[in-house]
Each structure stands twice: as C-alpha cells, then as structure tokens.
Amino acid sequence: MSKGLPKRSEDYSLWYNELVKKADLAENSAVRGCMVIKPYGFAIWEKMQAELDKMFKDTGHSNAYFPLLIPKSYLSKEADHVEGFAKECAVVTHYRLKNAEDGSGVVVDPAAKLEEELIVRPTSETVIWSTYKNWIQSYRDLPILVNQWANVMRWEMRTRLFLRTSEFLWQEGHTAHATKREAIAEAEQMHEVYARFAEDFMAVPVVKGVKSESERFAGALETYTIEALMQDGKALQAGTSHFLGQNFAKAFDVKFQSKEGQLEHVWGTSWGVSTRLMGALIMAHSDDEGLVLPPKLAPIQVVIVPIYRKEEELEAIADKVKEIRAALLKKGISVKFDDRDTFKPGFKFAEWELKGVPVRLAMGPRDLANGTVEVARRDTKEKQTYELAGIEDTVENLLNEIQENIFQKALSFRDERITEVSSYDEFKQVLEEKGGFVACYFDGTKETEDKIQDETKASSRCFPVDWKDSEEGPCIITGKPGKKFLFAKAY
Amino acid sequence: MSKGLPKRSEDYSLWYNELVKKADLAENSAVRGCMVIKPYGFAIWEKMQAELDKMFKDTGHSNAYFPLLIPKSYLSKEADHVEGFAKECAVVTHYRLKNAEDGSGVVVDPAAKLEEELIVRPTSETVIWSTYKNWIQSYRDLPILVNQWANVMRWEMRTRLFLRTSEFLWQEGHTAHATKREAIAEAEQMHEVYARFAEDFMAVPVVKGVKSESERFAGALETYTIEALMQDGKALQAGTSHFLGQNFAKAFDVKFQSKEGQLEHVWGTSWGVSTRLMGALIMAHSDDEGLVLPPKLAPIQVVIVPIYRKEEELEAIADKVKEIRAALLKKGISVKFDDRDTFKPGFKFAEWELKGVPVRLAMGPRDLANGTVEVARRDTKEKQTYELAGIEDTVENLLNEIQENIFQKALSFRDERITEVSSYDEFKQVLEEKGGFVACYFDGTKETEDKIQDETKASSRCFPVDWKDSEEGPCIITGKPGKKFLFAKAY
Incomplete structure (x- = not known):
C-alpha cells in the first residue's frame, strides 16, 4: 500500500x-x-x-x-x-423538538424550555x-x-x-x-x-x-x-x-x-x-513509516504474513501457522494471520507497519522446508530468520525487548532535551535551537509566566518532585527568589 | 441492621x-x-x-x-x-456561559448561540x-x-x-x-x-x-x-x-x-x-430480605463473617480465613472477609442478605476446633455445616447450584404464567386474576393494540419466534386472520 x-x-x-x-x-x-x-x-x-x-x-x-x-x-x-x-x-436549554410549521423538518419547541439550563x-x-x-x-x-x-x-x-x-x-x-x-x-x-x-x-x-x-x-x-x-x-x-x-x-x-x-x-x-x-x-x-506501538498496548502484537504463489503453498503455510498461533496465544500474545488473497505481501507489510504491529512473521515455502521463519521488528526494522522450534519464546522475548527499547529510546531523547539555563537569553536560545524542557529558577508568579509565554511561546510545565526543595535561586526574569522549574513549548 | x-x-x-x-x-x-x-x-x-x-x-x-x-x-x-x-x-443551543451583569452567577451567553442546535x-x-x-x-x-x-x-x-x-x-x-x-x-x-x-x-x-x-x-x-x-x-x-x-x-x-x-x-x-x-x-x-444475585454476576460471591468475643479468637479465625480465601480465589471465586469490629454478626448477616451475596460462611471458635464452617445460601436461606477440608469445592458446587436454582425458579414462575385464551373476556379475566403473558390470536394492527391497551392496560409483547408460523387463527378482537401473540402488562 x-x-x-x-x-x-x-x-x-x-x-x-x-x-x-x-x-x-x-x-x-x-x-x-x-x-x-x-x-x-x-x-x-x-x-x-x-x-x-x-x-x-x-x-x-x-x-x-x-x-x-x-x-x-x-x-x-x-x-x-x-x-x-x-x-x-455546551448548554442544554430545551428538552423537546417539534415539527416545523412550514414542514421543513424539526425545530426547538419553545414550550419545552428548561427552568434552569443544564451543562454537559x-x-x-x-x-x-x-x-x-x-x-x-x-x-x-x-x-x-x-x-x-x-x-x-x-x-x-x-x-x-x-x-x-x-x-x-x-x-x-x-x-x-x-x-x-x-x-x-x-x-x-x-x-x-x-x-x-x-x-x-x-x-x-x-x-x-x-x-x-x-x-x-x-x-x-x-x-x-x-x-x-x-x-x-x-x-x-x-x-x-x-x-x-x-x-x-x-x-x-x-x-x-x-x-x-x-x-x-x-x-x-x-x-x-x-x-x-x-x-x-x-x-x-511513531516514525515516518507509521505507528510504533509498545507491545503492552498493541491490539495486535504479532502479524503473520504468508508468502506464496500457489494455493497449496498457502494451505501448507496455514497449517503451520495454526500451530504457531496456538503456541503464541497460550502465552497471552495476540496474533493476526493475514491470509487475505486480495493483497500482495509488500502491501501487507506496509499496512502493518503503518498500524504499528510490533512483530511481523513472514513465512514462505522455503521457510516451511527449512523449519524457519523471518521475524521483523517494527521499532528497529531489523529482520532475522529464526528456528520455528521455540518461536513462541523468541517472540515473547522480542516483545519484551521492544517494549524496553522504545522506552529507552524515548528516555534518551527526553534526557538529552532537559537543559539548565541561568539567564533569559540562554533560555530563549535553547528553546529556539534545541527545544525540549528548559530548567531555570522561576519566581512562580503569573506575571513572569505571562511574560515568558508572550515572548517565547513557552509555558511553565512543573517543578519536578524528584528535585530537592533546596533547588532555589534567583528568578531568571525578576531576580526574586525562585524554584527551579521546567518550561517548554507545549501541546 | x-x-x-x-x-x-x-x-x-x-x-x-x-x-x-x-x-x-x-x-x-x-x-x-x-x-x-x-x-x-x-x-x-x-x-x-x-x-x-x-x-x-x-x-x-x-x-x-x-x-x-x-x-x-x-x-x-x-x-x-x-x-x-x-x-x-435534550437540545444544546449554546456553547458558553458568562458572568451575569448583576453578579448573581453565570448566565447563558446569547452571543454563543449555535448555528444549528445539537441533540444529546x-x-x-x-x-x-x-x-x-x-x-x-x-x-x-x-x-x-x-x-x-x-x-x-x-x-x-x-x-x-x-x-x-x-x-x-x-x-x-x-x-x-x-x-x-x-x-x-x-x-x-x-x-x-x-x-x-x-x-x-x-x-x-x-x-x-x-x-x-x-x-x-x-x-x-x-x-x-x-x-x-x-x-x-x-x-x-x-x-x-x-x-x-x-x-x-x-x-x-x-x-x-x-x-x-x-x-x-x-x-x-x-x-x-x-x-x-x-x-x-x-x-x-430478589425477595423481601433484599437482593438475590446470580453468582455469575455477583460482585462478591462469598462473604465470610467471623463470630467471636475476644480479639484472640478473631486472630485465629482470620488465620484460617486467609487459607480459605486463597483456595477460593484460586478458583476465581470472589470473597470478602467482613472483619469490621464496629458491627455484630447479626447486622452483617442482614447487610449481606440485603446485598444479595450468594454464599455466606460463618466461622466461630467451635468451628475452628471442629474443622467446620457454617454455609448459608442466599437463595433458599438454607444453612448447613460443612467440613473445612475441600470447602472450595463445596462452595464452587454450591454457586453453580444457586445459579441453576434461581433460573429454574424464575422459569417455573414464568411458565406458569403463560396462559392461552380464546376470547377477549377470558383475556381480561386472566390478566386481572393471574397476570403474566396472555397468548391469543391477534390481527397485528395498531387499532387492535390500542383498544386492548386502553381497555386492559396490556400491550402486545411479541410473536415468539419458537412458535410455528402455522399458529394462525381469528383475532380475538376483530375476528380477522391473526397470529398467536403474547400480551402482558409491562414495564
């Protein structure tokens, strides 16, 4: 696709x-x-x-x-x-419609006005x-x-x-x-x-x-x-x-x-x-190819795509997939066998990538003969051929690894983007050039927040609870006593 | 209570x-x-x-x-x-409130009227x-x-x-x-x-x-x-x-x-x-004592009430209850141990009866000594003393029995109250004296339904799909061709 x-x-x-x-x-x-x-x-x-x-x-x-x-x-x-x-x-003011007198549909019935409005x-x-x-x-x-x-x-x-x-x-x-x-x-x-x-x-x-x-x-x-x-x-x-x-x-x-x-x-x-x-x-x-879902929240954790030319090949693959599926389901792993005959494997690969399925198995006649299967992971896009024997353990370990890997990747990304600054100039520079969280002393007032917001589009996010209360110093805007706060442009 | x-x-x-x-x-x-x-x-x-x-x-x-x-x-x-x-x-006509000019709270903002009303x-x-x-x-x-x-x-x-x-x-x-x-x-x-x-x-x-x-x-x-x-x-x-x-x-x-x-x-x-x-x-x-819940839908399937005078007795009972509870939970049976010290056993019995808990276990020092427990079922109110050994099997069987019993009871009640009638007089008499479903030939028209509804307060319920389509005959009201329908007073 x-x-x-x-x-x-x-x-x-x-x-x-x-x-x-x-x-x-x-x-x-x-x-x-x-x-x-x-x-x-x-x-x-x-x-x-x-x-x-x-x-x-x-x-x-x-x-x-x-x-x-x-x-x-x-x-x-x-x-x-x-x-x-x-x-x-949203305010509810009436509790009834009635037919419009000109036959143009229904209109609010003015006789059905609530004494007190209700708010959704x-x-x-x-x-x-x-x-x-x-x-x-x-x-x-x-x-x-x-x-x-x-x-x-x-x-x-x-x-x-x-x-x-x-x-x-x-x-x-x-x-x-x-x-x-x-x-x-x-x-x-x-x-x-x-x-x-x-x-x-x-x-x-x-x-x-x-x-x-x-x-x-x-x-x-x-x-x-x-x-x-x-x-x-x-x-x-x-x-x-x-x-x-x-x-x-x-x-x-x-x-x-x-x-x-x-x-x-x-x-x-x-x-x-x-x-x-x-x-x-x-x-x-997620990335430019589509969703990347953590295995623990993916509705489909594993998709199996058969690679075949002839109907008999599909049947032989389907028989083997039945076993694999049962072994995975037994471990609580959700599996979809994509045996649609209206789409080619390449289309299916792209579709499941787009939908973020963490692990994809592909199996053709040669795999069947060799007792192997090709395993692709969504997060790193790596592909590797594994023995079919014990594939449920391989997949289970891989799902855990993917869950951990995408967390670590996001963590590194985030940690690289917490920057301490000691002046407002530095604040603005970091915000523009690097983005992420900017940490600075802040006096906690709305005036200071508004000034920063107006001038930089960054808003105060929070005082991290894991930081010591002792992290106090002069506000980078007003010089008044402040706490070390995180600012960022935000959704 | x-x-x-x-x-x-x-x-x-x-x-x-x-x-x-x-x-x-x-x-x-x-x-x-x-x-x-x-x-x-x-x-x-x-x-x-x-x-x-x-x-x-x-x-x-x-x-x-x-x-x-x-x-x-x-x-x-x-x-x-x-x-x-x-x-x-319920009709939503506005999307904003504003402060009332007289300071009396908030009022609908007339400037925030929707172009087209929205219906909940x-x-x-x-x-x-x-x-x-x-x-x-x-x-x-x-x-x-x-x-x-x-x-x-x-x-x-x-x-x-x-x-x-x-x-x-x-x-x-x-x-x-x-x-x-x-x-x-x-x-x-x-x-x-x-x-x-x-x-x-x-x-x-x-x-x-x-x-x-x-x-x-x-x-x-x-x-x-x-x-x-x-x-x-x-x-x-x-x-x-x-x-x-x-x-x-x-x-x-x-x-x-x-x-x-x-x-x-x-x-x-x-x-x-x-x-x-x-x-x-x-x-x-449910009955005059309170709810009767089918075990499959009861949030608490078993309640255990300790019977004790002294704190040490409660402790000994609680130790044993821990074992019972674990054995029941292992079978997927939900258990509450009601060890509140602010209420007497009689009050607790009444409360759990009211709430429809299917099975109640009561255990005192004598039960502990004898290795027994008193088991009461909510549906029939029967009480019986059982061996503690294997109590999880006893309770599991009892829950199944209760589920079946309350269904059978409701089924007998219902089946006794499906009455076939062949005239409108009989229809009215059955409805008054016995209630339940009244089965009769009905021509399927709104006029007939309205007449019956007005005169008897019974409404047409349905044509049972398990009845043969061949169950046809003259409508008891109009004499026109009809199907055998169920009527009843209804919620």
Whole structure:
C-alpha cells in the first residue's frame, strides 16, 4: 500500500494528523471538534483502560457513574471552578423538538424550555460533591474512593484529534477523606500510578512535577502533573492529580463528624487521564513509516504474513501457522494471520507497519522446508530468520525487548532535551535551537509566566518532585527568589 | 441492621424503589430523571458489560466511539426515526456561559448561540450512518461490525431507577452488510446472544420474539425482542435487535459497489441492551430480605463473617480465613472477609442478605476446633455445616447450584404464567386474576393494540419466534386472520 505519510522532519503537525487518519485511529466527525474513534484506535484505548482500571482497583478504588448534565447553578458554587469552565461549555436549554410549521423538518419547541439550563459536564466535581453530601455523615463513611469512566465536553476553539477535542473520553477519580494528610497522600499516590502507567505500559518517560499556582486545576490547592516530551521537542501534559483541600466540601457543604465528635469539612482529591494519552502515545514513538506501538498496548502484537504463489503453498503455510498461533496465544500474545488473497505481501507489510504491529512473521515455502521463519521488528526494522522450534519464546522475548527499547529510546531523547539555563537569553536560545524542557529558577508568579509565554511561546510545565526543595535561586526574569522549574513549548 | 424493606406482596413498586436505594445500587440525582449509579450497583453492571463485551467480540464485533452530540438536521433524515425521538430529547443551543451583569452567577451567553442546535444522542443510528458513508465504497469494506458502550438521553416524563431514566448507559451495535440475508442473520444472531446472556448469566428466562409493526424501533423493518417476566406478573422488554433494511443507508446515501460492479444501498442492523437490565435482574429474583444475585454476576460471591468475643479468637479465625480465601480465589471465586469490629454478626448477616451475596460462611471458635464452617445460601436461606477440608469445592458446587436454582425458579414462575385464551373476556379475566403473558390470536394492527391497551392496560409483547408460523387463527378482537401473540402488562 502507498502510505503517503508526510515526513516528521518536514511537517510534524501534518505528519501527526495524517498518521491518525491513515492508521485508522480516529477522524473528525460532522460535529465541530468532536471525533470518531475508529475500531483500531479504540482497541488501543481499551487496552489503556483495562490496565488503568486494574491499577485503580488495586489501590482500592471502585467505579460508579454520575449524571452527564450538571445544573448551571452548581458550576457557580466554587468560584475558581466556574471561572475555569464556564467559557467553554455546551448548554442544554430545551428538552423537546417539534415539527416545523412550514414542514421543513424539526425545530426547538419553545414550550419545552428548561427552568434552569443544564451543562454537559466538562468535569464532574460539582455534581459528585453534591452527591457526596448525602453519602457522608461520619468518619466511618470515609474515605470514599470512586472513579468514573465517562465522556466530557469542553468547547475548544482549535481542536486536534486526541490532543484537544470538544468531546473526549476520560476517567475521573473523586475521593473524599477525613484528613488533609490522607487527601494529599491519595493525590500523590495517583500521581505515581499515572507515572507508572505512562512509563511501564506506554513506554513514555515522564517528569513528575507540581504545577505553578496559575496552572492549577480550577478549584485545586495543588496540581500534580506528569509531563512527557514529544519528538518535535514540545511537552505534553499527560495526566493530572489534584489536591482539592476543602474547597468543594465547603462549596457543597459536605461535613463529617470526626472520631472526636467534631463537625468538620471533608478533604478531597480528583485525578484524570483522557484519550489525550492516545496523542502522547502516537507522537512519542511513531516514525515516518507509521505507528510504533509498545507491545503492552498493541491490539495486535504479532502479524503473520504468508508468502506464496500457489494455493497449496498457502494451505501448507496455514497449517503451520495454526500451530504457531496456538503456541503464541497460550502465552497471552495476540496474533493476526493475514491470509487475505486480495493483497500482495509488500502491501501487507506496509499496512502493518503503518498500524504499528510490533512483530511481523513472514513465512514462505522455503521457510516451511527449512523449519524457519523471518521475524521483523517494527521499532528497529531489523529482520532475522529464526528456528520455528521455540518461536513462541523468541517472540515473547522480542516483545519484551521492544517494549524496553522504545522506552529507552524515548528516555534518551527526553534526557538529552532537559537543559539548565541561568539567564533569559540562554533560555530563549535553547528553546529556539534545541527545544525540549528548559530548567531555570522561576519566581512562580503569573506575571513572569505571562511574560515568558508572550515572548517565547513557552509555558511553565512543573517543578519536578524528584528535585530537592533546596533547588532555589534567583528568578531568571525578576531576580526574586525562585524554584527551579521546567518550561517548554507545549501541546 | 434494620432493613426496613416493604414486602413485595404489599407494595411491589415501593419494594423495588427502596431495595435499589438500600442495597446501594443507585439513587436519584439533582438532575431530573438522571440517576447516580453507586459503586455496588456499578460493579454488577461492570460484570454484565464484561460478559456481553466478550460475547460481542466472540461474534466478530469491535468497539468504537461516536460523538455524543448529533446535528438536529440528522435526526430528520429518517422520517420514522425523528418521529420516534424528537419529542423527548435534550437540545444544546449554546456553547458558553458568562458572568451575569448583576453578579448573581453565570448566565447563558446569547452571543454563543449555535448555528444549528445539537441533540444529546437518544441513539446513534444517524451519526453512525453519516460516518459509514465515508467508510464504505466497495463490498470489500463490508461487513462493518461495530459496537459502542455509551450514555444516551431520552427526556422521559415519568422515571424509575434503572427501568426508565432520562440518561442511561447502554451498548449499541451498528452493523452494515452487503445483502439483506446477511443483515437479517446478524440481527437474529444478536437476538440469540441477548437471550443467552439473559438466561445463562442473569438467570432470567426470556421469550424470544418479534414485535408488532407499531412496536418496532423507529426506522426498523423488524424488531426482535427478549421479554422477561417480573415477580408482579408484568413483562419487561430486556433487549432488542433491529433489522433496519436499507432505511438508514438511503437516508444517508450509503452505497457500495457490489462484486458484480453494481452500486447498491447497504443493509443495516442495530441492537442494544441498557442499564434497564439491572432493573430486570433485581425484580426477577430478589425477595423481601433484599437482593438475590446470580453468582455469575455477583460482585462478591462469598462473604465470610467471623463470630467471636475476644480479639484472640478473631486472630485465629482470620488465620484460617486467609487459607480459605486463597483456595477460593484460586478458583476465581470472589470473597470478602467482613472483619469490621464496629458491627455484630447479626447486622452483617442482614447487610449481606440485603446485598444479595450468594454464599455466606460463618466461622466461630467451635468451628475452628471442629474443622467446620457454617454455609448459608442466599437463595433458599438454607444453612448447613460443612467440613473445612475441600470447602472450595463445596462452595464452587454450591454457586453453580444457586445459579441453576434461581433460573429454574424464575422459569417455573414464568411458565406458569403463560396462559392461552380464546376470547377477549377470558383475556381480561386472566390478566386481572393471574397476570403474566396472555397468548391469543391477534390481527397485528395498531387499532387492535390500542383498544386492548386502553381497555386492559396490556400491550402486545411479541410473536415468539419458537412458535410455528402455522399458529394462525381469528383475532380475538376483530375476528380477522391473526397470529398467536403474547400480551402482558409491562414495564
């Protein structure tokens, strides 16, 4: 097949858009900013969901489901929250259509106007905390450790498939605790879970950090973030976990009786990752030939392509493939046998490369005779012929090696692009010439952030939690006391 | 614990509502008609989802995701479809709020009015077929076998938890085929999948049938249904599968080039089950003490309650429970050890009864000394003392027995309540005195259905597919030629 993918080096942005479409991951829909996630893309998301869901349950969380629509007045109850979300939300005002009098179709029925408008949830803190009010009376009711998998809407003006869409899929954890200490521990635990997921499953190295005050979630006292680096040197916020303090408990009057008999406000957290992770996954590893998927998240881990001229040859190969397949499936490895007779091997090779299948086996009559098979790995494009005997172990080891290799490759790339600078001139130079993360002392103010953003298009990403608090020095812009922060151009 | 559940015999409807709330399954939210599905209820739904999803994938389907919002004009493209859904839909008219000038919160920003209103999907045929138009050119692109798990909204005026809510969760399969024969085979296959799921997992016997013309899905040529019977003698439609003919292909101009080179309209199906199944599950089996869950869908299959006075006794019991638990988990049986020290055993027994845990083990110091354990089953409330040795086999067998027993019980109940009648008087008498399904010849017209509905509150349920087509005779109302149909009062 002809891939017709632009090169990353020529137009990274176009390369990404085309790759998402050509690899059958997603496409734009007729509704502005809303995407269709196609079966192959959704299969990757399902694998992500399954792993994350397991990690959430292993840390004591249960799933639940809360309403899609939120009364307008709820949004206003937490001042920062409404400020953060009111300007980009879909508003339901009516609950009925009727036939147009001129017969031109259906129109909104003015008689069916809602007394109070409803907002399609941009996030669910408000509707969830209004529910928690009824669930929590005493310290015995705490903690509440709940997650929901849901769709949310934020009316984005400029959208890009997976990275920024008006509707997206995500999970949002919402927990309630008796003490500040416990709530902070929860927010930090989920921060760690996200980092582990990104690195161990997506093979995407991340910086774990905390956001500056102005970059916090609307309504949070602290926002923990994981920041990944894409191949064009731009950062991508891949997941956030928020310590909400007592903000939503106060807004929705959620109190509990403590062991000591005092009535106190509950402490909260929320945390989420979304289909944006798909964008991170694609941009972190893929190349000019197409997707490169980490084996742990690849819907198809191994594809087997028969090389034959005559029907009998195909039959003989198919018999052998049956055995190989069974041996691989027994190890939990997913396999597709591409025996379509409408396409040539070269076309198939290109298609599975485009779709990022980690390992490809090719087998012809000569292989059959010799008891061998040609094994190609997607990440390095190396090909090698192996003995058929024990091929399941060979493939299993190779999948592990690929998972590790693409992580290490992304890690080297990222580590080479964290640059410490000590002046604003140096900051600008590094940003222009090298990209990636620029580390510098920063006074933490919105004024400084805005100045840097306006002049360089870089935004403050985070203060890495693994750095010592002692990393303090004069802000490169204002000279005021600052902490060492990471800045980058970002998605 | 005091359950405070009404008796089914006194007020079945109130019993249901209270049970849903007290067993922590779901509750009403602040948004009219929208429910909160609580963690325990959601855990049951997750088990249903997992089994159904596996059945869908085993029959060749993949999951995908389509937009929540549908342009108003799409609804109108299929005439019956808009007629069926326009009168009960949530309409998004604006995409922004702004601060009220009087400082009283946020108001809809009139400057952010959408050019075309968007409908929160009541079902996704229109948005999906508008997408399929781009996916389908040739017979090689067919069939498309796609499912999505999603939330949908239908603005219901009278709502009941799980049974009828404005927002509900469901899956909707949407398939596209080259021939009428294939599409009908697909609709029938999914009909069969639903029936198998209901009977094998939910332990709810169902009648497989086809709907009368007026009860078909809006836009379908044939609607296949599974109909269950609740303990109050009312029927519940538990799942439907639709043969759509070429209706949506024509509405959205979806054509393909056949093998023979002809341009033809595509044939379609759609099929769905929803959180309504939760209502069916609850009402089919539960009793005055609470939920009765089939072991295959119970989030907790076995609860172990320690009986002790002194802390040392609890420790000794806990040591033994560790072994039992490990042995049960090894068999894939989920276990909860309820060692809360804030509640007495009697309270715990009542709580787990209310929550429908199929098997309860109770263990005290004497059991420990004797190497025995008391085993209580939820369905029959029988208790028996068993040897601890091999308890995992005992429990495994018991779970299978319970699954089978509650199915057989529901089946007998249902079979006793299918009554054949040969006159309208008899019809009315059976409906009043006995309830359940009433079988009679029916001419299939809306006029007859309406008359019966108005006079008896019974509706036509289905023509059972297992009955011979030869079961024909004069309609009990009009005397015109009819088929033997099932009628019932229904949810």
